[in-house]
Amino acid sequence: xxxxxxxxxxxxxxxxxxxxxxxxxxxxxxxxxxxxxxxxxxxxxxxxxxxxxxxxxxxxxxxxxxxxxxxxxxxxxxxxxxxxxxxxxxxxxxxxxxxxxxxxxxxxxxxxxxxxxxxxxxxxxxxxxxxxxxxxxxxxxxxxxxxxxxxxxxxxxxxxxxxxxxxxxxxxxxxxxxxxxxxxxxxxxxxxxxxxxxxxxxxxxxxxxxxxxxxxxxxxxxxxxxxxxxxxxxxxxxxxxxxxxxxxxxxxxxxxxxxxxxxxxxxxxxxxxxxxxxxxxxxxxxxxxxxxxxxxxxxxxxxxxxxxxxxxxxxxxxxxxxxxxxxxxxxxxxxxxxxxxxxxxxxxxxxxxxxxxxxxxxxxxxxxxxxxxxxxxxxxxxxxxxxxxxxxxxxxxxxxxxxxxxxxxxxxxxxxxxxxxxxxxxxxxxxxxxxxxxxxxxxxxxxxxxxxxxxxxxxxxxxxxxxxxxxxxxxxxxxxxxxxxxxxxxxxxxxxxxxxxxxxxxxxxxxxxxxxxxxxxxxxxxxxxxxxxxxxxxxxxxxxxxxxxxxxxxxxxxxxxxxxxxxxxxxxxxxxxxxxxxxxxxxxxxxxxxxxxxxxxxxxxxxxxxxxxxxxxxxxxxxxxxxxxxxxxxxxxxxxxxxxxxxxxxxxxxxxxxxxxxxxxxxxxxxxxxxxxxxxxxxxxxxxxxxxxxxxxxxxxxxxxxxxxxxxxxxxxxxxxxxxxxxxxxxx
Amino acid sequence: xxxxxxxxxxxxxxxxxxxxxxxxxxxxxxxxxxxxxxxxxxxxxxxxxxxxxxxxxxxxxxxxxxxxxxxxxxx
Numbered sequence: 001x002x003x004x005x006x007x008x009x010x011x012x013x014x015x016x017x018x019x020x021x022x023x024x025x026x027x028x029x030x031x032x033x034x035x036x037x038x039x040x041x042x043x044x045x046x047x048x049x050x051x052x053x054x055x056x057x058x059x060x061x062x063x064x065x066x067x068x069x070x071x072x073x074x075x076x077x078x079x080x081x082x083x084x085x086x087x088x089x090x091x092x093x094x095x096x097x098x099x100x101x102x103x104x105x106x107x108x109x110x111x112x113x114x115x116x117x118x119x120x121x122x123x124x125x126x127x128x129x130x131x132x133x134x135x136x137x138x139x140x141x142x143x144x145x146x147x148x149x150x151x152x153x154x155x156x157x158x159x160x161x162x163x164x165x166x167x168x169x170x171x172x173x174x175x176x177x178x179x180x181x182x183x184x185x186x187x188x189x190x191x192x193x194x195x196x197x198x199x200x201x202x203x204x205x206x207x208x209x210x211x212x213x214x215x216x217x218x219x220x221x222x223x224x225x226x227x228x229x230x231x232x233x234x235x236x237x238x239x240x241x242x243x244x245x246x247x248x249x250x251x252x253x254x255x256x257x258x259x260x261x262x263x264x265x266x267x268x269x270x271x272x273x274x275x276x277x278x279x280x281x282x283x284x285x286x287x288x289x290x291x292x293x294x295x296x297x298x299x300x301x302x303x304x305x306x307x308x309x310x311x312x313x314x315x316x317x318x319x320x321x322x323x324x325x326x327x328x329x330x331x332x333x334x335x336x337x338x339x340x341x342x343x344x345x346x347x348x349x350x351x352x353x354x355x356x357x358x359x360x361x362x363x364x365x366x367x368x369x370x371x372x373x374x375x376x377x378x379x380x381x382x383x384x385x386x387x388x389x390x391x392x393x394x395x396x397x398x399x400x401x402x403x404x405x406x407x408x409x410x411x412x413x414x415x416x417x418x419x420x421x422x423x424x425x426x427x428x429x430x431x432x433x434x435x436x437x438x439x440x441x442x443x444x445x446x447x448x449x450x451x452x453x454x455x456x457x458x459x460x461x462x463x464x465x466x467x468x469x470x471x472x473x474x475x476x477x478x479x480x481x482x483x484x485x486x487x488x489x490x491x492x493x494x495x496x497x498x499x500x501x502x503x504x505x506x507x508x509x510x511x512x513x514x515x516x517x518x519x520x521x522x523x524x525x526x527x528x529x530x531x532x533x534x535x536x537x538x539x540x541x542x543x544x545x546x547x548x549x550x551x552x553x554x555x556x557x558x559x560x561x562x563x564x565x566x567x568x569x570x571x572x573x574x575x576x577x578x579x580x581x582x583x584x585x586x587x588x589x590x591x592x593x594x595x596x597x598x599x600x601x602x603x604x605x606x607x608x609x610x611x612x613x614x615x616x617x618x619x620x621x622x623x624x625x626x627x628x629x630x631x632x633x634x635x636x637x638x639x640x641x642x643x644x645x646x647x648x649x650x651x652x653x654x655x656x657x658x659x660x661x662x663x664x665x666x667x668x669x670x671x672x673x674x675x676x677x678x679x680x681x682x683x684x685x686x687x688x689x690x691x692x693x694x695x696x697x698x699x700x701x702x703x704x705x706x707x708x709x710x711x712x713x714x715x716x717x718x719x720x721x722x723x724x725x726x727x728x729x730x731x732x
Numbered sequence: 733x734x735x736x737x738x739x740x741x742x743x744x745x746x747x748x749x750x751x752x753x754x755x756x757x758x759x760x761x762x763x764x765x766x767x768x769x770x771x772x773x774x775x776x777x778x779x780x781x782x783x784x785x786x787x788x789x790x791x792x793x794x795x796x797x798x799x800x801x802x803x804x805x806x807x
Binding site for chain 1: 745798
């Protein structure tokens with residue numbers, strides 16, 4: 001079945017009713033830049049078939065009538081220019097089986113009504129399928145539900161649709177390599193392997209039923225009924241246990257594969273993460289060194305002003321003053337000595353005089369009071385003789401008082417009013433003691449300044465080191481798409497966790513496997529015991545039947561494994577063929593895809609290998625996407641001409657949007673070879689005339705119809721879409 | 733897949749020859765429509781025919797058919 005035509009009426013940017021694309025077998029291409037209407041055309045296909053639209057922002061499909069898909073699907077121009085209060089949008093797809101003389105026309109219509117100036121969309125759309133004989137002009141509506149279902153499946157079965165109709169951004173989710181079953185699921189849907197799964201299930205059922213019948217007979221013919229009953233119960237319990245262990249193993253296997261894949265995915269980043277982490281650690285060490293030096297420096301800086309006094313920096317350049325002070329002090333000291341000396345001589349003379357005065361009577365004898373009385377009474381009390389006033393005797397008595405006063409006066413004589421000799425001497429001695437400091441102060445200051453300079457050098461050096469590390473980390477982060485150094489740390493931790501999980505699940509699986517083996521062995525023992533306990537032999541026909549069905553079961557399991565393996569081998573060849581073709585125009589690393597059954601459970605995963613057969617660590621996003629596309633194409637091409645899948649049309653909107661135009665020609669060649677019919681919406685051919693010529697003229701591309709689309713109004717006018725329609729032009 | 737393709741897939745499994753149900757030559761030639769004297773081949777045919785012709789035939793139904801066939805040849 002191929003799609004021969006799609007007609008759009010007032011559907012989104014396709015205003016009016018003359019929006020028709022006709023298609024043939026081969027590669028049909030719709031060329032247009034971003035926002036020109038390619039995705040809307042893709043939406044139109046989906047809308048007709050499934051009554052839903054893919055909303056990119058929400059990354060999901062929405063049914064007509066839901067909030068996101070109501071009157072919004074009707075062209076703004078159509079609504080703006082509508083002359084009535086009811087407006088219609090519709091899309092029609094015409095399909096044709098090359099061997100039939102009729103076509104099916106599948107139409108979906110949707111209406112909106114104008115209420116108070118607002119357009120309100122209906123709750124749902126209406127679909128109609130017409131059958132039209134090619135030789136007649138009229139068509140009749142298909143009303144039989146079974147026939148409608150059959151026609152729908154002929155166009156695209158729902159289980160296959162996701163692999164045949166997709167947008168570039170959906171490729172990533174179509175095949176999820178974190179899900180161990182992803183390839184199996186795709187293979188099951190797009191190949192015949194599911195048939196063999198069903199046969200395998202049936203064979204297991206048949207054998208189990210025969211084996212139960214056999215055990216039942218053994219139990220019924222037991223000599224010791226209790227023993228027979230007991231053994232049978234034990235066998236049943238063992239079978240339940242085995243089933244549980246198998247279920248557990250399925251879960252462990254899933255988790256093991258997931259952990260394994262996660263760890264392998266992380267493995268691609270681990271080197272970079274380790275390098276980032278190593279740099280980060282180095283940075284921390286240098287930072288600590290810096291902190292230590294900084295602390296020392298801060299301490300030194302804080303005490304810097306104290307050093308003015310503690311280290312006598314304040315005395316800088318004071319040497320000459322100290323010398324001046326010393327000279328002056330010497331002069332002072334000489335002068336002071338002279339004065340003191342003079343005083344001493346004078347003092348000595350005076351002492352001599354006092355001594356002389358003391359020759360007759362000692363000082364204070366007689367007491368002053370008696371002397372004054374003697375002068376007053378004019379009589380000497382010592383010798384009791386008269387001493388008339390002003391007489392020689394009276395004057396001699398008076399002299400005793402004067403002598404004393406003279407002595408006091410002499411005793412109180414000082415050479416200086418305030419003698420600062422001690423203070424000046426102390427100052428001198430202090431200055432003397434600071435002499436060495438004054439001499440050393442320049443060296444001391446220089447030493448401190450040198451320390452500061454050293455610190456600044458070290459600080460600059462460390463800062464430069466830190467900056468270099470930061471730059472290295474930033475560069476690594478950019479190259480590796482790691483968001484932060486913290487993420488690198490998280491990756492390392494996560495990787496360790498995943499590796500631990502892998503080991504843990506492996507141990508659990510191994511433990512369960514042993515338990516299953518033991519339990520199976522016990523079941524065989526029980527069967528032997530039941531046989532021995534039986535009082536008559538089991539009918540030969542039953543034994544033969546059990547054996548036959550066991551062998552059939554083994555043959556079917558083995559066949560399924562063999563076919564699956566052959567399919568995988570074929571897939572691997574096909575995948576590489578498509579992968580090579582799609583990457584042939586791109587320089588740089590490509591590698592070889594190998595499908596690896598990592599955990600021996602028939603869940604194969606693709607890996608990129610280098611040409612020397614070593615595992616490549618360069619599985620980047622583009623590689624992954626190409627592998628996914630190659631996988632889907634390989635499943636189709638592996639079954640080409642033997643299955644119905646090649647009768648379905650590939651419809652893809654911007655399939656290469658995530659990895660660039662370099663791949664587009666390779667992709668087109670591969671698609672035109674793999675798919676009987678494909679409809680691709682692409683912007684890659686919009687800007688490049690040479691690419692477009694290549695598309696139209698390359699003999700390796702089986703080209704169908706090629707259209708360009710563009711909006712009727714310029715980009716800056718598209719804020720108001722009341723005039724927007726789409727210009728469709730066929731270019732071949 | 734046709735019934736014969738499915739049948740051929742099973743018959744060409746190495747286990748068939750290994751368990752001495754057929755020789756390699758016999759396994760290469762045999763088709764689903766051909767009559768044989770091999771019980772295992774007949775049972776395979778019953779399973780395939782039931783599943784392919786009588787779509788949705790339950791495993792129980794197939795088991796009954798096989799029992800009926802085995803009873804018939806035993807008698």
